[in-house]
Amino acid sequence: MTPSGTAPDVTPPDSTVLRTTTLSWLFPRRSALAAALLVPLLLVLIALAVMASSTGMSPAQTLSGLLGTGDPGSVMIVRDFRLPRVLVGLMVGAALGVSGCLTQTLAGNRLATPDLLGVNEGATAAVVASAAGSATGMVGGWWLGPLGAVAAAALVVLCAGGAGGRGYRVLVVGIGVSTFIGAVGDLVMSRQNDNTAGGVFLWAVGSLNGRDGGVGTPLLIALLFLLPLSLAAGHHLQLLRFDDDMAASLGVDLRRLRAAALALAVALAGIAVGVGGPIAFVALAAPVLAQRLSGATRVPVLGSALTGAALIVAADALGRVAAPVELPVGVVTSVLGGPFLLWVLFRSDRTTRKA
Incomplete structure (x- = not known):
């Protein structure tokens, strides 16, 4: 109690309590402001990405093609190729950003990414296997990536003794499993012909070339299901800032929470890698940038989604x-x-020295 006899104010400094007659809600002002700034930035980047081209189309031609009033060639390029590619990149970036946010929060380390769970290597191994078993050397369907990613992550969790323990244990085991799977994939690729190796290479470096509604629709459906669950998981993951006993006293089952968050991270990253290939650094950078915008008291799931989408759209246009x-x-x-x-x-390093 304060000297005046009233209860102390424990509201976080970046939040406002909104109350009704029976309910109250802690509104995160800083996170909401960050999202409000990221949304128009993302819209601007989408517009620039639609206009960005090596074909020499002017902005006026691009706009007429988007509206359907231009010549048939411009309409086809903008509506059938460029715009679907940008939208798919947006969703891939959002999935990678949220996946990175969840894994970094679980591990308590900003350098932790889904790559360490074997997602990239598992997806790559599945695609390599599909191409190696094909007479034409063509890469298989996008859904092979998520299957390989989930299989690799399941192997990591099994070797780590379960997903409910502390996150760093799963990530350390993931480094070893990922290295092994990657080495096996490289060995298989070294025995393939040039056509097969070339087909897999473009996907393996991360590419949105040729991505359209055929992959965009299932990706959108998956995100509509997984993102709300990730937002709910991120809300509960804020309790990881306390020790396990404190979190348990608040009624949180930490083992189930960690397992659910890990499953969501693997599913999001696996789908993103299956569609766009193992695009590097987005899952690392998006949560770090989102954390800087939203503050250290929040798990920036929404901010990571918006930042990841912006990074992919900008990088693809560049x-x-x-x-x-x-x-x-x-x-x-x-x-x-x-x-x-x-x-x-x-x-x-500078933050550690100051501490």
């Missing part, structure tokens, strides 16, 4: 105009992700 030939989105994120990783490491 890859189409930054070089004489189109650069896959995974190459662009890898080039930009290296300096970002160094920034994260140096910042963490």
